[in-house]
Amino acid sequence: MHSSAEENYLKAIYKLQEANGEMVATSALAQVLGIHMASVTDMLKKMSTKKLVAYQKSKGFKLTEKGRLAAIGIIRKHRLWEVFLVDKLGFRWDEVHEIAEQLEHIHSQDLIDKLDAYLDFPKTDPHGDPIPDAKGIFAISKSVLLASLTPGSQGKFTGVTDHSSAFLNYLDKIGLSLGDTIKVKEVEEFDKNYTLLLKGKKSVVVSFKVANSLLISE
Amino acid sequence: MHSSAEENYLKAIYKLQEANGEMVATSALAQVLGIHMASVTDMLKKMSTKKLVAYQKSKGFKLTEKGRLAAIGIIRKHRLWEVFLVDKLGFRWDEVHEIAEQLEHIHSQDLIDKLDAYLDFPKTDPHGDPIPDAKGIFAISKSVLLASLTPGSQGKFTGVTDHSSAFLNYLDKIGLSLGDTIKVKEVEEFDKNYTLLLKGKKSVVVSFKVANSLLISE
């Protein structure tokens, strides 16, 4: 069994690899984990010995297949717990991250299998992130950033890349929810503001920063 | 916030105080926690500084009010999670202890309040142990050990003092469930075996060891 610290490293490395390609740098990991580089070097040597990461001195590192499966397992647990917290316990989508960060480290395969069944095998978490199945397979749903769409095109809002409470609350405030259909009405060249048309014909103007944090499918 | 190790000490001390009166010995705690006495001495000095226990060198120790409330909070979480695991996820009553041992260390008051409400404010866990409310108050239910009853008397089976999987499975096997009415038909002087009459007129013979682990109310 892996320690919570190791699991946090695995998850962070997995996400960095997803975002930035193959090799991950010591500094990048130190930054996202909020710890010092020397600590990362320390830990990676240990995780390398355990064959969780392939580590090349001064060249960065990447997950081994063993490490990748472990990372996906943790992500699966995190997202399933988030679904539980929102769907069953009535938390808001901006409240669940921290609690799920703790729950994801509970060790019991049986527990997670039963939780999955209890939640009726959800495919995405409350933020639209895909939940891998028990075999570690993600139901593929190719989505693009709203910021990559051109005026006139539309799609369904299916996820966010910013999970901060501040951002999620902002979405609630402007009345944007997962599953809504969004049409890009206009992109202002000058300041890159996006004018969007929501389902109820409602029109909202959002910044590039926001448009770049919304995932659109279909 | 307390560490998991501290929480385990608090819980163990609370239980020892419940069972054996006021002062708890270093050796007793070392035994139930499965660690060495020297480690207990170490930890208790720290917890004493934090005012969680009142510690008298070589005389034993007891929880302060602060420590008592913390301990009850952990027991509350443990038992609520056990209810969740059995009632919602479908675990058997002999499977939940270990998982609840992990879940009890999740830190979120909001979570436990919402879980309590979701479970409809249960008064007891799957083993019949009382669940303290949010204020730390136990709904009193004076129960006695079946082994203290005389032939002819009867009552309702409301709890166990042995939580081992082996014992709980045995109860399942002989068809004894929480809430059943039990009548003591006979107590064999020679070997202290108890002959019990269960609801469906079924009669079973159990050892003193078993009779001494069953809690009877009413």
Add this chain to the structure above:
DNA sequence: AAGAAAAATTAGGCGAGCCTAATATTATAG
């Protein structure tokens, strides 16, 4: 290609929570 800047590693330390071994204290038996 050299010097500066950035990134990574090494060396030495620290607190938590455990350990063993040695010592001290308290309780018990004769």
Add this chain to the structure above:
DNA sequence: CTATAATATTAGGCTCGCCTAATTTTTCTT
């Protein structure tokens, strides 16, 4: 009341996961 047994404490060590400071390696700038 003393000897022994049981209990408890101290002293010193260990691993984990982090730290700072110093040093080395790599990358960028010019």
